[in-house]
Amino acid sequence: MTNERQKQTMDGLGKIVESVYDQLNDGDIPKMDISLRSKKNIEFDPRHNVWKYGDLQTSRNCKTVKGATMMLKTLHMIDFIDTMIVENRSSTLREMYYISEGWGNGKFNSQDESNMMAEDLEIVSKYMREDFKLRPEESGASILGDITISELNRKGERKTINCNDDVGDSGYAIPYNVEKEKVTIKPGNAKFIVAIETGGMFDRLAENGFIEKHNALLVHLKGQPARCTRRFIKRLNEELKLPVTVFTDGDPWSFRIFASVAYGAIKTAHISDYLATPTSQFIGITATDILNYKLPTDRLSDQDVSALKSELTDPRFKDQFWVSEIEAMLSMKQKAEQQALAKHGLDFVTDKYLPEKLTDLGVL
Amino acid sequence: MTNERQKQTMDGLGKIVESVYDQLNDGDIPKMDISLRSKKNIEFDPRHNVWKYGDLQTSRNCKTVKGATMMLKTLHMIDFIDTMIVENRSSTLREMYYISEGWGNGKFNSQDESNMMAEDLEIVSKYMREDFKLRPEESGASILGDITISELNRKGERKTINCNDDVGDSGYAIPYNVEKEKVTIKPGNAKFIVAIETGGMFDRLAENGFIEKHNALLVHLKGQPARCTRRFIKRLNEELKLPVTVFTDGDPWSFRIFASVAYGAIKTAHISDYLATPTSQFIGITATDILNYKLPTDRLSDQDVSALKSELTDPRFKDQFWVSEIEAMLSMKQKAEQQALAKHGLDFVTDKYLPEKLTDLGVL
Numbered sequence: 001m002t003n004e005r006q007k008q009t010m011d012g013l014g015k016i017v018e019s020v021y022d023q024l025n026d027g028d029i030p031k032m033d034i035s036l037r038s039k040k041n042i043e044f045d046p047r048h049n050v051w052k053y054g055d056l057q058t059s060r061n062c063k064t065v066k067g068a069t070m071m072l073k074t075l076h077m078i079d080f081i082d083t084m085i086v087e088n089r090s091s092t093l094r095e096m097y098y099i100s101e102g103w104g105n106g107k108f109n110s111q112d113e114s115n116m117m118a119e120d121l122e123i124v125s126k127y128m129r130e131d132f133k134l135r136p137e138e139s140g141a142s143i144l145g146d147i148t149i150s151e152l153n154r155k156g157e158r159k160t161i162n163c164n165d166d167v168g169d170s171g172y173a174i175p176y177n178v179e180k181e182k183v184t185i186k187p188g189n190a191k192f193i194v195a196i197e198t199g200g201m202f203d204r205l206a207e208n209g210f211i212e213k214h215n216a217l218l219v220h221l222k223g224q225p226a227r228c229t230r231r232f233i234k235r236l237n238e239e240l241k242l243p244v245t246v247f248t249d250g251d252p253w254s255f256r257i258f259a260s261v262a263y264g265a266i267k268t269a270h271i272s273d274y275l276a277t278p279t280s281q282f283i284g285i286t287a288t289d290i291l292n293y294k295l296p297t298d299r300l301s302d303q304d305v306s307a308l309k310s311e312l313t314d315p316r317f318k319d320q321f322w323v324s325e326i327e328a329m330l331s332m333k334q335k336a337e338q339q340a341l342a343k344h345g346l347d348f349v350t351d352k353y354l355p356e357k358l359t360d361l362g363v364l
Numbered sequence: 365m366t367n368e369r370q371k372q373t374m375d376g377l378g379k380i381v382e383s384v385y386d387q388l389n390d391g392d393i394p395k396m397d398i399s400l401r402s403k404k405n406i407e408f409d410p411r412h413n414v415w416k417y418g419d420l421q422t423s424r425n426c427k428t429v430k431g432a433t434m435m436l437k438t439l440h441m442i443d444f445i446d447t448m449i450v451e452n453r454s455s456t457l458r459e460m461y462y463i464s465e466g467w468g469n470g471k472f473n474s475q476d477e478s479n480m481m482a483e484d485l486e487i488v489s490k491y492m493r494e495d496f497k498l499r500p501e502e503s504g505a506s507i508l509g510d511i512t513i514s515e516l517n518r519k520g521e522r523k524t525i526n527c528n529d530d531v532g533d534s535g536y537a538i539p540y541n542v543e544k545e546k547v548t549i550k551p552g553n554a555k556f557i558v559a560i561e562t563g564g565m566f567d568r569l570a571e572n573g574f575i576e577k578h579n580a581l582l583v584h585l586k587g588q589p590a591r592c593t594r595r596f597i598k599r600l601n602e603e604l605k606l607p608v609t610v611f612t613d614g615d616p617w618s619f620r621i622f623a624s625v626a627y628g629a630i631k632t633a634h635i636s637d638y639l640a641t642p643t644s645q646f647i648g649i650t651a652t653d654i655l656n657y658k659l660p661t662d663r664l665s666d667q668d669v670s671a672l673k674s675e676l677t678d679p680r681f682k683d684q685f686w687v688s689e690i691e692a693m694l695s696m697k698q699k700a701e702q703q704a705l706a707k708h709g710l711d712f713v714t715d716k717y718l719p720e721k722l723t724d725l726g727v728l
Binding site: 090094137169173174 | 454465499504515523529531534536563571576701706709710
């Protein structure tokens with residue numbers, strides 16, 4: 001049994017196949033247009049307040065063997081996705097790569113290639129990888145705090161889980177597909193979200209009673225957050241009206257974690273309005289925090305310096321706050337981890353650092 | 365309120381401090397003896413059927429500034445652990461490293477150094493890092509299947525969670541401390557354990573209904589398994605009498621994952637009888653599987669070759685099965701991932717591969 005959304009997905013993918021068929025039928029060499037996926041084609045979308053792909057397009061055609069092979073792979077992948085939808089199954093991106101072993105000349109050369117093509121199909125069809133029943137290797141991050149989830153599991157049973165009362169210390173693990181058909185969310189006492197980069201800091205806030213004291217909802221991002229984690233944060237923000245704050249290490253890679261939560265990631269800019277939460281606020285660690293709190297630091301590596309410089313030309317970091325923080329970090333040549341706050345004791349982050357930050361932002 | 369085990373831990377650490385004090389009092393330069401922690405000091409312990417440290421010892425003394433500084437760090441760490449036990453708190457290993465910023469000359473130079481010292485304290489005191497209230501960054505792996513957990517969470521409340529019925533698709537996340545005081549386990553329909561290296565394969569077995577069809581209990585190892593994951597598997601094996609099978613990629617690093625589950629890891633050989641499950645059985649991917657099932661492979665890297673050669677001199681891999689599999693892999697120069705079985709379709713692993721393997725071993 002396929003539902004409405006699944007039928008629409010198959011129709012959307014079917015149109016790509018029809019277009020190839022029609023071009024061949026008309027005696028044309030088939031081609032497929034697709035948005036250029038790079039930093040220079042990122043534009044601000046004022047309607048959704050996120051950064052999305054602009055108008056620059058690149059064209060894939062079958063004039064070369066390589067191009068024709070790419071088209072063949074595309075059609076094989078659409079066929080595979082169709083089968084999964086009809087059979088109500090799913091597959092990891094890695095499994096799909098291995099399954100392509102059976103596709104003859106349509107076999108992928110690497111998993112990067114098959115992953116990228118799954119994203120290309122999203123851009124062209126306007127449907128999502130989750131609609132295609134393709135999963136990443138690892139599931140999403142963990143949540144702790146007073147909200148209640150109702151999740152339809154893979155056996156078709158619905159489970160109701162309160163993210164405070166019905167879970168162990170590790171919290172509720174966000175599944176790969178968090179769409180309304182799978183997961184619904186009911187409010188509880190939680191008043192705002194702290195999305196946290198590291199597991200150590202997530203546990204610290206939980207152990208220190210930060211959840212109960214401030215009615216906080218903690219989300220462990222696990223580094224660069226999975227799509228389902230970002231989508232879930234957006235739903236919490238939209239449906240429960242919870243303000244989102246993001247708490248990371250103080251280095252260029254962590255700034256990008258914030259950017260992907262708040263503005264959208266370059267790789268997934270075609271679905272930024274679906275994944276990004278534009279009202280998210282950054283609560284450190286900033287270069288200023290490193291100075292103010294005299295945090296233990298590490299010297300910036302050459303890669304760190306390049307990443308910071310690249311951020312200065314990234315439209316997502318164009319506002320005054322980010323320009324001055326990035327320039328400050330470049331001039332001090334130091335970075336710091338969020339757990340470096342432990343220099344001042346295990347309670348410093350929950351007794352002083354976060355209350356000050358959150359009060360400044362009007363969240364507390 | 366400290367419990368009996370906590371009092372014993374503080375007494376055990378206290379003896380180390382007393383010994384230093386007594387040596388100083390007697391006018392001796394203080395020293396501390398500790399097992400040599402390398403492959404050449406790994407011996408088979410026939411009583412527990414695991415590999416443990418042998419009799420080779422190394423001595424730390426205060427005859428040099430470096431040695432004296434190490435002793436100072438040790439005493440600071442014991443003091444910190446005592447405080448955590450008394451205040452009923454815990455800390456990540458990373459936080460402890462940063463907290464040492466306040467210890468003057470007792471400050472650690474790197475987290476490797478502080479991690480290693482926490483393990484040294486385990487060896488000398490015979491208590492565990494979990495007793496010291498020290499946590500790794502990330503929590504343990506996930507479990508799906510019909511058993512019931514009762515977990516005392518950090519707020520002191522006890523939660524009862526059935527690992528099939530009360531969790532989402534991601535399963536129950538194993539907390540860092542799985543001792544009886546924190547976690548108790550009740551049997552259900554689960555008859556045996558499949559411990560799985562990758563999340564993709566864990567999800568595959570769950571999606572394909574392997575749990576229900578065979579009354580399996582799935583444990584996601586998440587690569588090299590955390591201590592709590594290994595300890596939890598051992599408890600499931602001992603308390604519920606569930607046979608343990610281990611299903612990994614086919615490469616030298618995955619063989620080590622099996623060894624750490626079955627025989628104990630070199631780094632934690634002082635607590636092998638606590639972490640290892642000697643009756644664990646390996647169910648692939650082996651070099652033989654790669655040939656039999658014509659799996660897609662990658663060429664062994666230089667690091668892979670060195671790792672395989674090193675395993676040939678590792679006492680844990682001395683039996684005929686491992687010697688012949690390692691030599692076969694060296695001669696074919698290829699490795700394969702467990703998800704490579706998807707070459708034969710998404711059902712191959714649950715319809716054919718695993719039933720054959722498990723029947724051969726007498727598990728099914």
